[in-house]
Amino acid sequence: MPAVQETIDTVKAIDVDQYKYGFVTDIESEKGAKGLSEETVRFLSAKKNEPEWMTEWRLDALRRFQQMEEPSWARVSYPKIDFDDLYYWASPKSVEGPKSLDEVDPELLATYAKLGIPLAEQEILAGVEPKNRVAVDAVFDSVSVVTTFKEELKKAGVIFCSISEALREYPDLVKKFLGTVVPVTDNYYATLNSAVFSDGSFVYIPEGVRCPMELSTYFRINEQNTGQFERTLIIADKGSYVSYLEGCTAPQRDENQLHAAVVELIALDDAEIKYSTVQNWFPGDKDGKGGIYNFVTKRGDCRGKNSKISWTQVETGSAITWKYPSCILRGDNSRGEFYSIAVSNGHQQIDSGTKMIHLGKNTSSRVISKGISAGKSENTYRGLISAHRKASNARNFTQCDSLLIGQECGAHTVPYIESKNASAQFEHEATTSKISDDQMFYCLQRGLSEEEAVALIVNGFVKDVIQQLPMEFAVEAQKLISISLEGSVG
Amino acid sequence: MLEIKNLHARIAEDETEILRGVNLTVNAGEVHAIMGPNGSGKSTLSYILAGKDDYEVTEGEVLFNGENMLEMEPDERAAAGMFLAFQYPIEIPGVATMEFLKTAMNAQRKARGEDTLSIPDFMKRVKEAASHLNVSMDMLKRPLNVGFSGGEKKRAEILQMSLLEPKLCVLDETDSGLDIDALRIVSEGVNKLRGPDRAMVVITHYQRLLDHIVPDVVHVLSKGRIVKTGDKDLALELEKNGYADYIDTAA
Ligand SMILES: Nc1ncnc2c1ncn2[C@@H]1O[C@H](COP(=O)(O)OP(=O)(O)OP(=O)(O)O)[C@@H](O)[C@H]1O
Ligand SMILES: [Mg+2]
Numbered sequence: 001m002p003a004v005q006e007t008i009d010t011v012k013a014i015d016v017d018q019y020k021y022g023f024v025t026d027i028e029s030e031k032g033a034k035g036l037s038e039e040t041v042r043f044l045s046a047k048k049n050e051p052e053w054m055t056e057w058r059l060d061a062l063r064r065f066q067q068m069e070e071p072s073w074a075r076v077s078y079p080k081i082d083f084d085d086l087y088y089w090a091s092p093k094s095v096e097g098p099k100s101l102d103e104v105d106p107e108l109l110a111t112y113a114k115l116g117i118p119l120a121e122q123e124i125l126a127g128v129e130p131k132n133r134v135a136v137d138a139v140f141d142s143v144s145v146v147t148t149f150k151e152e153l154k155k156a157g158v159i160f161c162s163i164s165e166a167l168r169e170y171p172d173l174v175k176k177f178l179g180t181v182v183p184v185t186d187n188y189y190a191t192l193n194s195a196v197f198s199d200g201s202f203v204y205i206p207e208g209v210r211c212p213m214e215l216s217t218y219f220r221i222n223e224q225n226t227g228q229f230e231r232t233l234i235i236a237d238k239g240s241y242v243s244y245l246e247g248c249t250a251p252q253r254d255e256n257q258l259h260a261a262v263v264e265l266i267a268l269d270d271a272e273i274k275y276s277t278v279q280n281w282f283p284g285d286k287d288g289k290g291g292i293y294n295f296v297t298k299r300g301d302c303r304g305k306n307s308k309i310s311w312t313q314v315e316t317g318s319a320i321t322w323k324y325p326s327c328i329l330r331g332d333n334s335r336g337e338f339y340s341i342a343v344s345n346g347h348q349q350i351d352s353g354t355k356m357i358h359l360g361k362n363t364s365s366r367v368i369s370k371g372i373s374a375g376k377s378e379n380t381y382r383g384l385i386s387a388h389r390k391a392s393n394a395r396n397f398t399q400c401d402s403l404l405i406g407q408e409c410g411a412h413t414v415p416y417i418e419s420k421n422a423s424a425q426f427e428h429e430a431t432t433s434k435i436s437d438d439q440m441f442y443c444l445q446r447g448l449s450e451e452e453a454v455a456l457i458v459n460g461f462v463k464d465v466i467q468q469l470p471m472e473f474a475v476e477a478q479k480l481i482s483i484s485l486e487g488s489v490g
Numbered sequence: 491m492l493e494i495k496n497l498h499a500r501i502a503e504d505e506t507e508i509l510r511g512v513n514l515t516v517n518a519g520e521v522h523a524i525m526g527p528n529g530s531g532k533s534t535l536s537y538i539l540a541g542k543d544d545y546e547v548t549e550g551e552v553l554f555n556g557e558n559m560l561e562m563e564p565d566e567r568a569a570a571g572m573f574l575a576f577q578y579p580i581e582i583p584g585v586a587t588m589e590f591l592k593t594a595m596n597a598q599r600k601a602r603g604e605d606t607l608s609i610p611d612f613m614k615r616v617k618e619a620a621s622h623l624n625v626s627m628d629m630l631k632r633p634l635n636v637g638f639s640g641g642e643k644k645r646a647e648i649l650q651m652s653l654l655e656p657k658l659c660v661l662d663e664t665d666s667g668l669d670i671d672a673l674r675i676v677s678e679g680v681n682k683l684r685g686p687d688r689a690m691v692v693i694t695h696y697q698r699l700l701d702h703i704v705p706d707v708v709h710v711l712s713k714g715r716i717v718k719t720g721d722k723d724l725a726l727e728l729e730k731n732g733y734a735d736y737i738d739t740a741a
Binding site for chain 1: 540541542543544563564565567568569573574576580581582583584585589590593594595597598601633650654
């Protein structure tokens with residue numbers, strides 16, 4: 001990871017009180033013991049009935065973690081996280097292994113309703129079979145409790161399940177690919193995740209199969225003091241295609257919550273993976289309490305020739321976001337894309353961007369980043385585009401646009417370019433603009449309220465990225481962006 | 491419809507007085523022209539009517555259909571029927587003209603407690619108004635005012651005006667930047683909106699606009715005051731002799 005020193009100062013008193021999804025669902029939880037130890041890892045692994053090799057894999061990660069230093073920039077930016085004060089296992093007690101939606105706790109369904117889950121999913125939850133089906137694998141705290149359409153996906157040969165289940169049902173597949181994109185020792189938080197990952201999704205699309213529906217997961221941190229360590233592994237075999245949607249909101253909390261996920265994508269020859277995220281973790285209340293620390297390692301490996309991986313993200317939440325979904329363009333003619341909208345308000349700190357590592361011949365990548373800063377927030381795009389010696393004819397186009405709302409926020413663009421091949425062509429464009437008083441007045445004169453005016457201008461600004469999102473996500477994302485910026489003018 | 495009484499206003503930032511006692515009454519159905527030298531305060535007056543907060547009213551009042559307009563927010567004024575065609579229309583990047591029109595129309599409807607327009611209804615209205623003003627579909631898809639030529643910007647202003655159907659239209663130098671054909675088209679568009687329930691204030695430097703949009707009353711604004719009021723012949727006289735006669739009396 002390139003230097004992140006300017007990433008974050010202490011999370012000051014956070015005055016964002018816009019968080020609309022801050023509620024706690026009252027479901028009884030079963031918690032494991034507090035603290036990070038070999039015992040915890042064994043308990044966790046046993047609870048999940050994991051194979052022996054997995055337990056060993058976790059223990060190996062733990063041992064390595066215990067010898068690692070927390071990145072120094074992290075120390076100065078927020079109170080040190082006491083890993084012994086966290087729980088590493090929590091599962092909603094009343095809902096172990098439901099066979100269908102009927103068996104799901106109504107409280108949980110109510111939670112999803114409150115979250116404003118898009119129509120398609122609501123129909124599914126209500127039992128209606130929509131034409132354009134979206135399969136939902138909802139992760140509620142650590143255990144997947146809702147899984148739909150699994151059977152039909154199975155008919156297409158698609159495996160879509162929780163990673164815990166995959167470890168039991170398809171151990172060989174998991175063993176073959178887990179940790180091959182993000183190695184156990186990749187970075188501090190990835191190593192921690194490897195030791196104690198709670199749950200997440202597993203997707204395997206077999207050769208030549210176009211996944212018949214969009215796969216969608218809703219994450220939600222619900223249990224106080226439960227570090228969330230999702231682990232997602234998606235494999236697109238030769239000539240296959242999958243679009244995966246991840247969306248998350250978190251309930252209001254007093255304590256800072258750590259979210260250290262690892263997502264690994266693998267695209268083999270001629271395969272394509274499209275991964276879309278809407279992230280709305282709790283950014284903290286107006287007294288500076290709570291707020292998620294979002295330290296995510298997301299990486300895609302275009303392992304085969306002509307493969308393609310595309311990341312689209314809408315980041316609106318978290319007190320601190322540290323996230324660089326990246327692509328390793330290993331296969332010849334492979335392509336990586338990164339489309340990002342990052343909205344920061346209040347005292348939020350976002351440091352996000354991407355890495356495009358060109359290894360194969362004729363590889364290409366495209367980066368479109370739209371940062372919106374309001375309040376007293378700081379919003380940094382940090383990107384690395386590199387071409388290795390053999391990456392002849394590597395191409396990259398990067399566009400970073402920043403929009404500032406108000407006088408007290410900051411936007412920064414930090415592009416790194418490394419080219420070891422003379423035939424590589426990298427282009428970078430950057431703009432910074434403001435919503436001017438004249439634009440606001442013009443819109444108001446036409447009858448728009450201040451909030452409507454900001455929403456309109458901001459949606460215009462992010463349009464290029466919104467267009468990359470699947471329909472139902474696009475609508476939700478626009479709504480979320482408007483909510484995040486409420487009260488940012490006037 | 492519009493009553494401006496002894497209006498004094500200054501620039502909020504540095505307290506420079508721009509308007510020094512403007513009196514103006516415009517009744518429903520009337521078209522008033524305001525002429526006057528550069529820098530006399532014409533645009534300032536229009537901005538104050540629209541509620542721009544760069545200016546501070548120090549004295550006087552403005553009534554819009556009997557209501558104190560100065561207490562209303564700009565968007566409330568818009569919903570109540572006040573429209574300003576800007577001398578320099580503002581660019582809104584990334585927002586298609588069509589999208590902007592829809593948002594504005596629906597925002598005003600919402601403020602007035604009316605239903606949102608259905609898409610077909612909206613499209614029908616836009617297509618009709620656009621064809622009268624020679625505004626192409628292609629232009630409607632482009633971001634509002636971004637890269638529009640001077641004339642296109644002015645046509646887009648009048649397009650918005652005809653779709654929003656305001657009660658009080660203030661046009662600030664809508665003729666500047668228009669070629670001869672566009673001037674005719676835009677004037678026709680404006681004339682179409684003339685009616686017994688609507689009042690217009692047309693700010694211009696040139697008689698050629700008033701050949702098309704024939705005013706009921708013509709005022710000369712100089713140094714923040716109306717120094718002369720007459721009928722449409724006043725504009726012809728100004729065209730011939732300039733402002734010299736009136737500016738002297740105002741000084
Ligand atoms: N926001 C502002 N800040 C500083 N000065 C201003 C501001 N607005 C107006 N002025 C000044 O006030 C005076 C009146 O300006 P205004 O734009 O109203 O003139 P106008 O009559 O519309 O002129 P023109 O015919 O050139 O359009 C000018 O001297 C102008 O420079
Ligand atoms: Mg002017």
